[in-house]
Amino acid sequence: MKYSLMILYLIIFSGCHNNTNHSTVKEESVFNFDLKKDFKITSYQKIIETYPKSDLSACENWTIEKQDLRKIMQSMKSIQGEEWHHSFDHLPCEITGELIQNNNIFKYSINSGSWISISTLDTTIWFGDVDKLNEVVFMNPILDMENK
16 A cells, blocks of 8 residues: 555656646757858847946947848958957957857857857857958957057
């Protein structure tokens, strides 16, 4: 009888788990993301990071229209972390959001220093306006390391 009640308990409550995510969209490793392939931008938000001693007034007038994001993003080239750190300005003006590619969710951040990051929970990759195709859009282009 004791075992029968235990089995009955398991049968009843095994189906009572809270699985509220019925979506086929999942967060995936960023290495499955390809800027050259189709993706959908699902959210868009301009933010201004509050860096110490930053002149934030320039950020008030900087923006990229949502309809221009895909073209700008797809014109960028993959960069490594060291190049991202040394060759690009890291400014307080950003546009952030989420995008979906192949039913996978990715977070993006476009910095006015001419670079973007694409991230998941544990991985980030960077792309930069290496060829200066979007200089008019960004506040600062890639830094010329040879003339420093």
